[in-house]
Amino acid sequence: MGVLLEVENLTVWLATRRGPRKAVDDLSFRVDSGEIFGIAGESGSGKTMTAMALLGLLPHAARTSGRAVFEGRDLLAMSPGELRAVRGRRIAMVSQDPSTSLHPMLSIETQLTEHMRHHLGLSGSQARGRAVELLATVRIPDPERALGAHPAQFSGGMRQRIAIAVALACEPRLLLADEPTTALDVTVQAGILRLLDRLRREQDLAVVVITHDLGVMSAVADRICVMYGGRVAEVGPRRDVLTRPRHPYTKGLLDALPHPESGAAALRPIPGGPPPLGEVPEGCPFHPRCGFAVPECRTDRPVPALVEPAHESACPPDPLGGAA
Amino acid sequence: MSTLLEATGVAVEYHRRGASALRAVDGVDLSLGRGEILGLVGESGCGKSTLGRALVGLQPAAAGAVRFDGRDVTPLGRRRREPGLRGLQMVFQDPYASLNPRRRIGDQVGDGYVLGGTGRPEAARRAGELLERVGLPADAARRYPHEFSGGQRQRIAIARTLATDPSCIVADEPISALDASAQASVANLLVALVRELDMGMVFISHDLSVVRQIADRTAVMYLGRVVEVGPTREIWSSPAHPYTRALISAVPRADGAGVLPVELPGDVPDPARPPGGCRFHPRCPLALPECSRQDPPLAVLRDGRSAACVLQSPGEPPRPLPEPREAAPAAD
Numbered sequence: 001m002g003v004l005l006e007v008e009n010l011t012v013w014l015a016t017r018r019g020p021r022k023a024v025d026d027l028s029f030r031v032d033s034g035e036i037f038g039i040a041g042e043s044g045s046g047k048t049m050t051a052m053a054l055l056g057l058l059p060h061a062a063r064t065s066g067r068a069v070f071e072g073r074d075l076l077a078m079s080p081g082e083l084r085a086v087r088g089r090r091i092a093m094v095s096q097d098p099s100t101s102l103h104p105m106l107s108i109e110t111q112l113t114e115h116m117r118h119h120l121g122l123s124g125s126q127a128r129g130r131a132v133e134l135l136a137t138v139r140i141p142d143p144e145r146a147l148g149a150h151p152a153q154f155s156g157g158m159r160q161r162i163a164i165a166v167a168l169a170c171e172p173r174l175l176l177a178d179e180p181t182t183a184l185d186v187t188v189q190a191g192i193l194r195l196l197d198r199l200r201r202e203q204d205l206a207v208v209v210i211t212h213d214l215g216v217m218s219a220v221a222d223r224i225c226v227m228y229g230g231r232v233a234e235v236g237p238r239r240d241v242l243t244r245p246r247h248p249y250t251k252g253l254l255d256a257l258p259h260p261e262s263g264a265a266a267l268r269p270i271p272g273g274p275p276p277l278g279e280v281p282e283g284c285p286f287h288p289r290c291g292f293a294v295p296e297c298r299t300d301r302p303v304p305a306l307v308e309p310a311h312e313s314a315c316p317p318d319p320l321g322g323a324a
Numbered sequence: 325m326s327t328l329l330e331a332t333g334v335a336v337e338y339h340r341r342g343a344s345a346l347r348a349v350d351g352v353d354l355s356l357g358r359g360e361i362l363g364l365v366g367e368s369g370c371g372k373s374t375l376g377r378a379l380v381g382l383q384p385a386a387a388g389a390v391r392f393d394g395r396d397v398t399p400l401g402r403r404r405r406e407p408g409l410r411g412l413q414m415v416f417q418d419p420y421a422s423l424n425p426r427r428r429i430g431d432q433v434g435d436g437y438v439l440g441g442t443g444r445p446e447a448a449r450r451a452g453e454l455l456e457r458v459g460l461p462a463d464a465a466r467r468y469p470h471e472f473s474g475g476q477r478q479r480i481a482i483a484r485t486l487a488t489d490p491s492c493i494v495a496d497e498p499i500s501a502l503d504a505s506a507q508a509s510v511a512n513l514l515v516a517l518v519r520e521l522d523m524g525m526v527f528i529s530h531d532l533s534v535v536r537q538i539a540d541r542t543a544v545m546y547l548g549r550v551v552e553v554g555p556t557r558e559i560w561s562s563p564a565h566p567y568t569r570a571l572i573s574a575v576p577r578a579d580g581a582g583v584l585p586v587e588l589p590g591d592v593p594d595p596a597r598p599p600g601g602c603r604f605h606p607r608c609p610l611a612l613p614e615c616s617r618q619d620p621p622l623a624v625l626r627d628g629r630s631a632a633c634v635l636q637s638p639g640e641p642p643r644p645l646p647e648p649r650e651a652a653p654a655a656d
Contacts, residue, residue, distance in 0.1 A: 042503040155591045156368070185367040185530060186574040190585035193576070197584055212504055215533075215576035219584050242580030256508040257578055258537035266515065267508035267537060273473050274503065 004173060004206050005031040005054075008067045010076075012046070012053050012230075014277065015061035021278030023049040025230035026066070028304075033173060034204040036196065038221030038238075040214060040253070042274045046230035047210045051176045055093060056083040070174065089119040092167035096179035098159035102151040102166070108135075109147035112166055119170045134165040138195060157188030164195065171203075178210045193220050214253060218242055223310075226250045229275055229285030232304045236311030246313035246320050249286045284315070292319035328524040329356040329379065329412070329492050333388030336371070336378050346596045348374040350548035351388065353622065356492065356524040361515065363539030363556060364528045365571065369592045371548040376496045376528045380414045392492060410440070413490040415514075417497035419477035423469040429455065429480055430465025436487025447487075454483040458513060475506030479513065486517070492524045500531065511538055532575050536560055541628075544568045547603045548595055550622055554629030554642075564631035564642035566610045602634070609648035610635065 010027045013020035024046040031037045039047045052058045054068050054075055068075040071090065075083065095101045103111060112134065113127035122130065128147070135143035138161040151159055160180065167175055177196065181189035197220050199205045209221060217224050218238065225235040226249065234247035245251045252270035272289040275281060281288055287297035294317050304312040307321065336349040349371040356362050364372045377383035379390055384399035391397065392412045416422045424432060433454055434447035442450070448465070455464045458479040460472075469477055478498060485493060495514060499507040515538050518525045529535050535542055536556060543553040544567065552565040563569040573586040590607040593599055599606050605615035615634060623638040624630050636643055 042505065157591065186532065186576075186585070187367060187570060187588040188591075190574040190576075190587040191589075194584050194587055213576075214578035218578045218580055218582065219576040220582075238582060239580040242578055253504060254578060256505045258533040266512050267534075269508035269512065270505040273475065273506060 002033055003030050004033040004035075004070065005208075006067075006069045007050075007054075008069070010050065010053060010066040010068060011064065012049050012058065013063045014049070014059060016278060018278065020063065022280070023062075023230055023277060024053065025280070027227075027230070027232060028066075029225050029232065029235060031174065031206050031208060033206050034200050035222050036200055036207045036209060036220050038217040038224040039208060039210045039227060040212060040217055040224060041227035041233075042212060042253075044274045044276060045227040047227050048178055049230075050227075051093065051178055051208065051210060054176065055087055055091065056080070057087075085119075088115050088172075089170045090172055091174045091176065092170070092172040093176045093178070094160070094163050094167050094180050096182050098156065098163045098183075099151065101163050102159060104151055106150070107147065108149055108151070108162055112147070112162075112169055115166075116169045130169070131165075134169055135162070137168070137199075138162070138165045139191075140165070155188075157184055157191060160184060160188075160192055161195065164192075168199070168203075168205075173206060175199075175205055175207045176210070177207055179212070180209065181216060182211065182213070189216070196220055214242065214257065226253070229280040231285060232312070232314055233286065234311075234313045234315075235304065236308075236313075240308065240311045244320075246307045246311065246318060247286075247315045248290045248292050248319065251320060252289070292317065326358055327355050328358050328360075328393060329526070330354070330391045331375075331379060331388065332391075334375065334378055334385050334390060335387040336374050336383055337386040344596065345386075347386070348548055348595055349378060350598075352545075352548075352550050354379075354526075354543060354550065354553070356526060358491070358524055359519065359522045360541065361518055361525045361527055361539045363535035363542040364526055364545065365530065365532055365535050365542060366545035367571075367592050368530065369547075369595065370545040371595070372528050372545050373496050375545070376414070376494045376526060379526060380412050380494050381409070382414065410488050411491040413485045413488055413493050415478075415482055415485055415493055415495040415498045418501055419474065419481045420469075420501075422481050423477060423484075425469050427468075428465065429467055429469065429472075433465070433480065433484045433487055436484060436489075440488065451483070451487065454486050455480070457486070458483045459509075473506070475502050475510055478502060478506075478510050482510075482513065482517070490523060491521075492526075493518075494526045494528070496528045497530065498527070499534065500529065507534070514538075532571060544571065547592060547598055549603065549632065550630075551604065551633070552629075552631045553622070554625075554627070554631075558627065558629060558642075562642060562644055564625065564629060564636050564645070565604075565633045566608050566635075566645060567604050568631075569645055570607075570609070602632075610646065 008028050012024040014023045041047050053064050064076050112131040116122050116127045132143045140146050181192050221238050224241045226233045228249050233249045255268045283299045284297045284302045287293040302314040304314040307313045331354045334352045337345040337347050339345050366372050378385050381397045381400050395408045430451045434451035437447035452465050499510045539556045542556045542559050543550050546567050552568045570588040576585045601616040605611040620632045620634050622630050622632040626641040629642050
């Protein structure tokens with residue numbers, strides 16, 4: 001299992017009316033092949049912008065710095081033409097809402113075969129044959145007939161399966177899945193999560209799952225990166241991060257989830273809300289909401305550091321360290 | 325506990341041009357007491373939002389009746405609503421859409437008082453108190469909706485509902501559009517209000533874990549019907565309907581164990597053409613031959629529980645569901 005993607009010091013500035021503002025701030029992480037890597041955080045934490053930066057799909061006038069080395073080449077240094085050859089071919093994306101990622105007026109066949117013919121140079125009939133296989137892989141009943149249908153003829157869960165089939169068509173090595181199940185019912189979500197897990201096992205596909213749902217993380221992710229204010233708060237193996245969090249923000253997110261077993265009637269929210277773009281506080285971005293903050297947290301910018309093997313946390317006071 | 329809101333045999337139909345009427349809610353009985361939170365759960369398309377709208381009179385019922393505090397709930401029309409029904413209010417999912425972007429918060433919250441006959445200055449003063457009560461800063465009244473986050477806007481929408489002095493709230497996915505920590509705080513607010521003001525609340529949500537945490541009783545809907553209802557704790561520990569169990573086991577837990585949730589195969593059928601027999605039988609892992617012919621009614625069991633399944637017998641304690649006979653389909 002080798003390193004497939006290595007992101008180093010990624011920073012993304014978005015253009016706002018008051019000038020450029022950092023949406024992602026000095027972010028580093030790696031993804032191994034065949035791994036499901038989770039990126040968690042509230043809205044505005046920079047998780048979606050990270051994915052967009054890797055694909056070269058940032059909004060107009062956004063700027064990036066740092067490196068994102070994928071299969072030995074820096075995605076951030078590629079020309080638009082080079083990036084087009086990678087995007088959809090080696091790296092594919094599935095977004096939250098399958099009703100916007102699929103074209104409503106085009107048949108499933110057109111949407112499934114267009115990029116196969118472009119990237120892989122397949123003939124019409126070869127592409128059609130592969131499209132049938134792909135629909136079977138993602139468990140769409142009666143794939144032959146589904147090819148002639150349009151997105152509106154499928155349910156939300158089936159549409160998301162089709163969107164995944166489109167993403168898989170050129171056998172990418174990396175799939176970026178941005179809130180892939182958020183718009184779906186739990187019963188349907190369970191099927192999509194099982195599908196992602198099977199694909200990584202059978203095809204050695206690496207998946208970056210971006211979600212605010214720690215339950216989803218717990219089900220599929222091997223490692224989890226928790227982001228806050230555009231930076232890494234904590235990253236480590238799934239079990240460590242979810243059962244022995246070392247960053248107060250991760251602990252706050254876990255505590256805010258319903259815990260019916262505890263018998264407590266009230267939920268425990270994190271006070272305040274995440275900072276809007278361009279208003280990330282100095283020092284540790286989480287300090288205004290943190291129950292463990294000490295004076296240094298207001299001034300010193302924390303850097304992720306190893307707290308146990310493979311587990312990093314950007315909280316130098318480490319108030320949760322003794323709990324392990 | 326006295327009954328506050330009661331639905332008997334409520335059915336709602338949507339009429340579509342050139343097609344048969346779609347029965348989105350098909351004969352639902354429900355009751356809600358003072359100081360009680362009733363969770364209403366089910367997959368999208370099961371009719372839970374439509375039922376919620378019918379409960380407050382936003383959607384006329386094709387059959388059955390809703391009674392609130394001893395009065396018939398009549399559909400909202402052009403004319404002024406009967407004063408006795410003002411205590412029945414709704415909180416919507418999207419606080420962005422339910423607030424007027426061009427009016428000050430204080431005026432919008434005060435409307436409820438003004439409609440109740442209070443003068444504007446007094447309404448403004450009381451609106452300020454309500455905003456404080458739902459946890460907003462004192463200067464919120466002078467500001468506009470866009471100046472607030474999603475969680476704060478939902479608090480504003482709740483304050484506006486409270487201005488009518490409601491005794492019953494129907495909340496349709498009130499926290500679904502919010503961030504995780506805002507979800508927890510708005511849910512806490514609603515629960516605290518219900519307890520303090522001795523209101524009743526129907527809490528409609530697709531998020532089962534939140535319902536499990538806050539609801540006293542839970543009703544599970546499938547394809548326009550209530551298939552199980554009972555005390556939340558008991559429903560979760562021993563579901564009496566296979567659909568309830570399927571919903572519960574599909575919820576992933578954030579325990580770090582890496583357990584994939586159980587998939588319920590198949591999609592919710594088209595409500596315009598519900599399957600014959602028990603509506604859940606095509607997807608049911610426990611379906612018996614008779615399930616394709618018999619349509620079991622919601623039967624009252626023991627201990628405040630009801631279920632619509634042939635595996636349960638009326639008047640008996642709920643029977644634990646057997647394990648599915650066939651092995652689960654290959655991992656996927």
